[in-house]
Amino acid sequence: MQIRAAVxxxxxxxxxVQELELAEPRAGEVLVRLEACGVCHTDLFAASGADPSGxxxxxxxxxxxxxxxxxGPDVRxxxxxxxxxxxxxxxxxxxxxCLDPRTNLCLAxxxxxxxxxxxxxxxxxxxxxxxxxxxxxxxxxxxxxxMPEIALARVSTEAPLDRxxxxxxGLSTGLGxxxxxxxxxxxxxxxxxxxxxVLVGGPDAVERVLELVGPMGADYxxxxxxxxxxxxxAVEAARMGWGLATMCGVAGKGEVLEVVxxxxxxxxRVAGSSFGxxxxxxxxxxxxxxWLAGEIDVEPFVSHRLTLDEVNRGFELMEAQDGIxxxxxxx
Amino acid sequence: MQIRAAVxxxxxxxxxVQELELAEPRAGEVLVRLEACGVCHTDLFAASGADPSGxxxxxxxxxxxxxxxxxGPDVRxxxxxxxxxxxxxxxxxxxxxCLDPRTNLCLAxxxxxxxxxxxxxxxxxxxxxxxxxxxxxxxxxxxxxxMPEIALARVSTEAPLDRxxxxxxGLSTGLGxxxxxxxxxxxxxxxxxxxxxVLVGGPDAVERVLELVGPMGADYxxxxxxxxxxxxxAVEAARMGWGLATMCGVAGKGEVLEVVxxxxxxxxRVAGSSFGxxxxxxxxxxxxxxWLAGEIDVEPFVSHRLTLDEVNRGFELMEAQDGIxxxxxxx
Numbered sequence: 105m106q107i108r109a110a111v112x113x114x115x116x117x118x119x120x121v122q123e124l125e126l127a128e129p130r131a132g133e134v135l136v137r138l139e140a141c142g143v144c145h146t147d148l149f150a151a152s153g154a155d156p157s158g159x160x161x162x163x164x165x166x167x168x169x170x171x172x173x174x175x176g177p178d179v180r181x182x183x184x185x186x187x188x189x190x191x192x193x194x195x196x197x198x199x200x201x202c203l204d205p206r207t208n209l210c211l212a213x214x215x216x217x218x219x220x221x222x223x224x225x226x227x228x229x230x231x232x233x234x235x236x237x238x239x240x241x242x243x244x245x246x247x248x249x250x251m252p253e254i255a256l257a258r259v260s261t262e263a264p265l266d267r268x269x270x271x272x273x274g275l276s277t278g279l280g281x282x283x284x285x286x287x288x289x290x291x292x293x294x295x296x297x298x299x300x301x302v303l304v305g306g307p308d309a310v311e312r313v314l315e316l317v318g319p320m321g322a323d324y325x326x327x328x329x330x331x332x333x334x335x336x337x338a339v340e341a342a343r344m345g346w347g348l349a350t351m352c353g354v355a356g357k358g359e360v361l362e363v364v365x366x367x368x369x370x371x372x373r374v375a376g377s378s379f380g381x382x383x384x385x386x387x388x389x390x391x392x393x394x395w396l397a398g399e400i401d402v403e404p405f406v407s408h409r410l411t412l413d414e415v416n417r418g419f420e421l422m423e424a425q426d427g428i429x430x431x432x433x434x435x
Numbered sequence: 436m437q438i439r440a441a442v443x444x445x446x447x448x449x450x451x452v453q454e455l456e457l458a459e460p461r462a463g464e465v466l467v468r469l470e471a472c473g474v475c476h477t478d479l480f481a482a483s484g485a486d487p488s489g490x491x492x493x494x495x496x497x498x499x500x501x502x503x504x505x506x507g508p509d510v511r512x513x514x515x516x517x518x519x520x521x522x523x524x525x526x527x528x529x530x531x532x533c534l535d536p537r538t539n540l541c542l543a544x545x546x547x548x549x550x551x552x553x554x555x556x557x558x559x560x561x562x563x564x565x566x567x568x569x570x571x572x573x574x575x576x577x578x579x580x581x582m583p584e585i586a587l588a589r590v591s592t593e594a595p596l597d598r599x600x601x602x603x604x605g606l607s608t609g610l611g612x613x614x615x616x617x618x619x620x621x622x623x624x625x626x627x628x629x630x631x632x633v634l635v636g637g638p639d640a641v642e643r644v645l646e647l648v649g650p651m652g653a654d655y656x657x658x659x660x661x662x663x664x665x666x667x668x669a670v671e672a673a674r675m676g677w678g679l680a681t682m683c684g685v686a687g688k689g690e691v692l693e694v695v696x697x698x699x700x701x702x703x704r705v706a707g708s709s710f711g712x713x714x715x716x717x718x719x720x721x722x723x724x725x726w727l728a729g730e731i732d733v734e735p736f737v738s739h740r741l742t743l744d745e746v747n748r749g750f751e752l753m754e755a756q757d758g759i760x761x762x763x764x765x766x
Binding site: 201 | 487532537540661666675677683685690691692693695696697698700701703704706708
């Protein structure tokens with residue numbers, strides 16, 4: 105079928121909305137009609153060329169919400185009409201990591217996904233016969249996409265997809281980093297770097313945090329920028345004795361986090377969190393249900409609404425630090 | 436009283452065994468006659484001048500076992516004849532850290548101890564009227580020392596002090612790092628850097644560990660060298676998904692541990708462990724009892740026996756990687 109999609113042609117240049125061909129879903133795969141897709145910093149990061157594992161051309165986007173239009177052979181748990189949230193971090197429920205409660209890093213399709221292919225090593229996207237690679241296994245800056253069943257979370261049909269899509273990355277990553285990775289205890293002091301740029305930022309961030317939470321530092325700190333200098337601040341602002349610094353951002357090629365060992369020996373810990381440690385097919389539907397039950401407030405996370413043709417505007421708003429999240433609505 | 440003690444006069448030069456004056460214990464302090472003292476890498480580290488907080492002249496030694504000879508006013512829990520193990524990491528049982536199960540970093544006397552003084556800001560050691568500073572609150576390369584009661588663990592009188600002294604640092608740090616900090620689960624793969632130099636070492640250490648424990652890495656790694664390059668190896672040899680790298684060594688001035696953030700985001704954690712997270716007055720006597728009950732094997736950790744006059748030989752053996760531990764016996 106013919107679809108319209110935002111293509112990254114060359115690093116550092118605007119995305120181009122083009123007509124592409126999308127092939128039918130193969131075994132274990134699902135055709136999804138996107139209703140909405142968030143514009144995430146990781147898309148901008150890939151578009152910039154800073155991502156160590158980046159490539160082009162590709163269709164960006166990974167924070168999608170949509171409806172199942174067709175299923176390929178051997179699809180077991182999804183059917184036409186199901187509402188789904190896309191998972192760049194899949195859950196096969198069979199690999200050693202999926203069977204272990206300590207990690208969400210499913211190993212089933214990791215290698216092919218990282219190279220831009222679906223699990224069988226091919227693409228469903230093409231342009232005039234030339235294969236176009238997928239991005240994060242999702243490529244949801246598009247009217248339709250084909251994804252493996254294990255990379256789709258079925259969510260309540262009562263959840264509006266123009267907000268449910270945010271659980272595909274941003275919301276789950278943040279909620280999961282606190283709930284799964286750090287396991288924040290009630291009453292703890294917490295610091296989030298990035299998210300609160302308005303309050304705290306710059307080279308004196310550690311001092312300013314210590315002024316706020318006390319000279320010992322915060323029980324939990326979270327880094328969500330991918331900037332290694334900020335990661336270092338997150339370590340140094342964590343509390344002596346038991347402070348945990350959780351890194352959620354993705355750093356650039358060749359960058360290293362410098363940790364002064366004294367901060368470790370005096371009781372701080374450092375952890376990383378990918379997709380918030382969320383096992384997506386299990387936990388994303390639970391998050392969505394908690395939103396529908398009024399326990400999670402999603403509205404404030406949508407600051408701008410765009411069309412697919414305005415996708416580059418989403419990047420511009422992000423670079424201008426204007427708003428928290430742009431969401432593209434399709435059709 | 437007059438005592439013989441090994442004095443660090445100048446960084447990088449051999450210790451000098453000299454006659455010093457030792458004043459009587461003041462309030463909350465205890466006079467200990469040393470029976471034995473282990474020679475630890477931290478003593479060598481301080482003697483070399485690499486310790487960021489080092490000073491001289493001072494009496495080194497911090498892995499002591501001895502007998503209480505006298506107590507000052509207001510000493511509540513120790514009496515003459517008690518057998519004690521020295522604690523460079525004290526336990527006041529009153530500060531916010533002592534009352535919290537998550538950390539052993541007692542805050543009571545931290546600052547004065549770091550500067551080389553007893554809690555009241557003075558020294559009991561002197562030479563011809565010139566004050567000589569204490570080391571790690573212990574200064575146990577000496578026939579006698581005066582220490583705060585909160586820095587002494589009373590141990591069973593059935594435990595030979597020439598081995599019990601090893602619980603003052605090395606044994607408790609190692610046991611505690613595994614039991615308190617990492618909380619190693621039965622059946623896990625573990626890698627210790629340093630301790631197993633004979634098996635694994637050098638720039639290809641990570642590859643060799645992965646050959647041994649599998650390509651995903653070890654469930655737990657422990658760094659015990661203070662070398663930041665080895666610390667990095669310990670991080671990179673920890674398992675994707677849930678590997679925990681615990682840093683036990685003390686790094687040199689200005690050195691930083693370089694962590695490639697990808698190792699964190701893919702599920703590894705980094706922790707530090709000071710004195711194995713051991714709350715000394717509580718847990719050291721328990722360790723000693725477990726040794727006496729046959730649960731911990733201490734004999735293999737004593738490789739050489741020395742007199743106080745041979746203290747520099749202990750450093751030479753360490754630098755030659757000859758044996759695991761030298762123990763000085765007094766009198």
